Amino acid sequence: KQEVTQIPAALSVPEGENLVLNCSFTDSAIYNLQWFRQDPGKGLTSLLLIQSSQREQTSGRLNASLDKSSGRSTLYIAASQPGDSATYLCAVNTGTASKLTFGTGTRLQVTL
Amino acid sequence: KAGVTQTPRYLIKTRGQQVTLSCSPISGHRSVSWYQQTPGQGLQFLFEYFSETQRNKGNFPGRFSGRQFSNSRSEMNVSTLELGDSALYLCASSFVAGDTDTQYFGPGTRLTVL
Numbered sequence: 049k050q051e052v053t054q055i056p057a058a059l060s061v062p063e064g065e066n067l068v069l070n071c072s073f074t075d076s077a078i079y080n081l082q083w084f085r086q087d088p089g090k091g092l093t094s095l096l097l098i099q100s101s102q103r104e105q106t107s108g109r110l111n112a113s114l115d116k117s118s119g120r121s122t123l124y125i126a127a128s129q130p131g132d133s134a135t136y137l138c139a140v141n142t143g144t145a146s147k148l149t150f151g152t153g154t155r156l157q158v159t160l
Numbered sequence: 161k162a163g164v165t166q167t168p169r170y171l172i173k174t175r176g177q178q179v180t181l182s183c184s185p186i187s188g189h190r191s192v193s194w195y196q197q198t199p200g201q202g203l204q205f206l207f208e209y210f211s212e213t214q215r216n217k218g219n220f221p222g223r224f225s226g227r228q229f230s231n232s233r234s235e236m237n238v239s240t241l242e243l244g245d246s247a248l249y250l251c252a253s254s255f256v257a258g259d260t261d262t263q264y265f266g267p268g269t270r271l272t273v274l
Contacts, residue, residue, distance in 0.1 A: 097262045148203075
């Protein structure tokens with residue numbers, strides 16, 4: 049059974065800092081990994097999708113890496129801003145239809 | 161292109177009642193998945209529909225059911241509501257080209273069971 053863990057559970061940083069969020073999964077046989085952000089009480093916004101054959105993906109200030117063999121992914125956020133404050137979730141697709149297994153999330157607060 | 165829409169956005173029901181939630185996927189997307197999000201259990205997969213067929217089902221009791229129509233719109237139904245069914249219900253759609261596509265989520269339906 050696939051299990052996904054995210055560390056840390058919560059993080060508070062001052063504006064402008066670079067930061068790294070971690071995601072680990074127990075079954076390395078994945079099709080892809082997706083990072084989402086969720087604002088309080090809202091749905092999920094897709095940030096980045098990494099296919100199993102890829103090592104990283106970049107979008108603006110965000111960079112996600114994937115090390116499938118070790119069961120790890122990181123989300124790097126450069127020059128953090130207060131608007132980045134949200135919960136960040138990673139999810140893996142093990143190829144069973146479109147079923148995603150989610151991590152527990154990292155709640156990020158970026159302070160002025 | 162319009163995003164995933166879910167109706168209603170908020171619902172209040174009492175124990176024992178039943179409820180139907182609706183999800184309209186992004187135009188052209190054929191897969192619709194449903195998830196339940198609670199503070200204690202996080203996001204859990206309910207089921208996924210593709211071309212009107214349920215392809216996968218999570219570990220939820222039979223009170224949770226769903227269906228998909230020919231236009232890819234999907235509904236999920238929860239019968240005999242329990243207090244523990246209070247949650248944010250999210251649906252996601254994807255185009256599906258080899259199970260590698262990005263999933264796009266709707267804003268969710270917040271269900272409160274009293």
